[in-house]
Amino acid sequence: MNESKNIHNALRQVHVNTPCSPISGFSISGLATYIQIPELDFCIDMGECPLTAIPLDHVFLTHAHGDHARCLMRHHSLRKMMGVERDSVYYIPECISENAKAWIKSEALFEGVAESKFRYPEIEPVTASKRQFLRYRKDIALEAFEVKHSIPTMGGTLYFYKKKLKDEFLGKDAAEIIELRKNGVEITREVYEPLISFMGDCLGESLLDNRQVFQSKVLITECTFLDDEDEAMSKKKGHSHLKDIVRALNEMDGDIKCEKIILSHFSMKYSDKHIRDALDKGIPEKFKDKIVAFI
Ligand SMILES: [Zn+2]
Ligand SMILES: [Zn+2]
Numbered sequence: 001m002n003e004s005k006n007i008h009n010a011l012r013q014v015h016v017n018t019p020c021s022p023i024s025g026f027s028i029s030g031l032a033t034y035i036q037i038p039e040l041d042f043c044i045d046m047g048e049c050p051l052t053a054i055p056l057d058h059v060f061l062t063h064a065h066g067d068h069a070r071c072l073m074r075h076h077s078l079r080k081m082m083g084v085e086r087d088s089v090y091y092i093p094e095c096i097s098e099n100a101k102a103w104i105k106s107e108a109l110f111e112g113v114a115e116s117k118f119r120y121p122e123i124e125p126v127t128a129s130k131r132q133f134l135r136y137r138k139d140i141a142l143e144a145f146e147v148k149h150s151i152p153t154m155g156g157t158l159y160f161y162k163k164k165l166k167d168e169f170l171g172k173d174a175a176e177i178i179e180l181r182k183n184g185v186e187i188t189r190e191v192y193e194p195l196i197s198f199m200g201d202c203l204g205e206s207l208l209d210n211r212q213v214f215q216s217k218v219l220i221t222e223c224t225f226l227d228d229e230d231e232a233m234s235k236k237k238g239h240s241h242l243k244d245i246v247r248a249l250n251e252m253d254g255d256i257k258c259e260k261i262i263l264s265h266f267s268m269k270y271s272d273k274h275i276r277d278a279l280d281k282g283i284p285e286k287f288k289d290k291i292v293a294f295i
Contacts, residue, residue, distance in 0.1 A: 008268055010048045014294050018218045018260050020195045024052065027264035027294050029224045029239070033068045035264070035294075037196065040140055040158055044198050044220070049074040054082060058134045060091040060126075060142070062200030063153035064099065072100075073107055076121045087122045089135040091142065093154045094125035126154060131192070133161070141192060145210045147202035150238035155199040155206070157216055163188040196220065201265065203235065204244020208251060219258045220294075221245065222265035226278040230267070239265075242282045249287050256290070264294040 010032035015024045021039030026032055032047030036056060043056045049071035053059075061069055072090060079088055092100050101120060108118050122135070131143040144156040169177065169187050180187050197213035198220040199206060213219050224239035225231070234241035245263065249256070266275050272295050283291050 007271065011050055013050065013052070016260070016262060016292050016294065018196075018262075020218055023218075023220075023262065025294075027222075027266075029222075029265050029267050030067055031268055032070075033265060034071070035198070035220060037158075040195070041134065041137055042140070042158065043075075045069070046071045046075050049078060051078075054078055054084065057086060057088050057136050058091065059088060060144075060156060060198075061093070061100070062155065062198070063093070063149060063151055064096050065151065065201065068201070069100075073104055073121070086136070089122045089124055091124045091126050091144075093144070093152055094127050095152045097123060097125040126156075128154065131159070140195075147200050147206035147210065148238065149201045149203070153200045153202060155197065155202065155210065155213070157197040157213065158195050159192040160195050162191050162193070164191050199240075201239060203238055204240035204248065207240075207244070207248040211252060211255075214252045214256045214258055216258060218260045218262065220262045220264060223263040224265050224267050226266070226270060226275065226282070242278060246282060246284065249284070256287075258290060260292055261287075261290045262292045262294050266293075266295065 008028045008031055010026045013024045013026055015022060021037045023035060023037055025035040027035060033045045034047050034053060035044040036053055041057050043053055043059045045062055045068040046059055047067045047070055053075060059075060061072060076088060105118060109115060126144045128144055128146050131141045134140045134142060139161050141159045141161050142156055144154045147153050147155050166187055166189050177187060194216040196218045197216040199222055201222055207221060222240050223242055223245055225234040225241045231241050275293055275295055279291060279293055
C-alpha cells in the first residue's frame with residue numbers, strides 16, 4: 001500500500017453535511033488535521049491553514065503534535081495580512097499553553113519580529129470540565145475533556161446555549177408572562193444542547209471514558225488504524241483502532257444520540273478504497289447510516 005502515501009493532499013478538503021453545520025477540512029495521521037465548522041465559527045486544530053480557515057474566529061488546539069498544531073500562527077498572521085481586524089482566539093490545553101507561548105514567540109523572533117514589537121495572540125488556556133462561552137459567540141459554549149494519547153491531549157464538546165420557558169409557564173399568554181417577569185419571577189431555565197463533540201488523537205478507550213460525547217448530534221473521532229495486524233501499533237502509538245470504535249458503539253448502542261459519527265485521522269498508509277472497504281466490513285450494519293469517513 002506504499003504507493004498510496006502520495007495520494008493524500010492536505011489542502012484538498014473533505015466536505016460533510018451535518019445537522020449542526022457543514023464540516024470541511026482534512027485529517028490524515030502524520031500529514032495534517034484541521035476541521036472547520038463555519039456555522040459555529042470554530043476550527044479544530046490547524047495542521048494546515050487553507051484560506052477557508054481565515055474567517056474562523058475560534059481555533060481549538062487538541063495537542064502539540066505538529067500535524068495538528070503547525071499552522072496555528074500561520075492562521076494568525078494570514079488574518080493580519082488579509083486585514084481581518086478582529087483577533088482570533090486560540091483555545092489551548094492549559095498544561096501546554098506556556099510551551100505554546102514560548103513556541104509562538106520564538107517563531108515570531110525567528111521571522112524577524114523585534115522583541116519590543118512582539119505581541120501574543122489571544123490565547124485561552126483550557127481546563128477540563130469547565131464550560132466557557134466562545135469569545136464571539138454567546139450562544140456557543142465549549143467544554144473540554146482529557147483523552148489518552150502519547151502526549152497531553154484534549155477533546156471537547158460544543159454546546160448550543162439557550163433560555164427556555166420553564167415547564168410550569170408553558171401555555172400562559174403573553175400578558176401573564178410579562179406580568180410575571182415584572183414581578184421578578186424567573187420564568188426561564190438555561191439549556192445547553194450538545195451539538196458537536198470531537199476527541200482529538202486518543203486511544204479508543206477514551207470514547208468510553210467520556211461517554212457523554214455520544215449525546216452530541218455529531219461526534220468526530222479518530223480511527224487511525226483499521227487492519228487486524230495494526231492493533232498492537234494503535235495501542236503503542238496512543239491511537240484508536242476500528243475495533244475500539246466498534247466496541248464503544250456496541251457498548252453504547254441504544255444510548256447513542258449522534259446523528260453522524262465522523263471517523264477521521266486514518267493512517268496515511270491506507271488508500272481511500274482500503275478505508276471504505278475496511279469500514280464496510282468492520283462497522284455493524286445497524287450503525288452504518290451514522291458513520292461517515294472523513295476522506
Ligand atoms: Zn495526529
Ligand atoms: Zn497526536
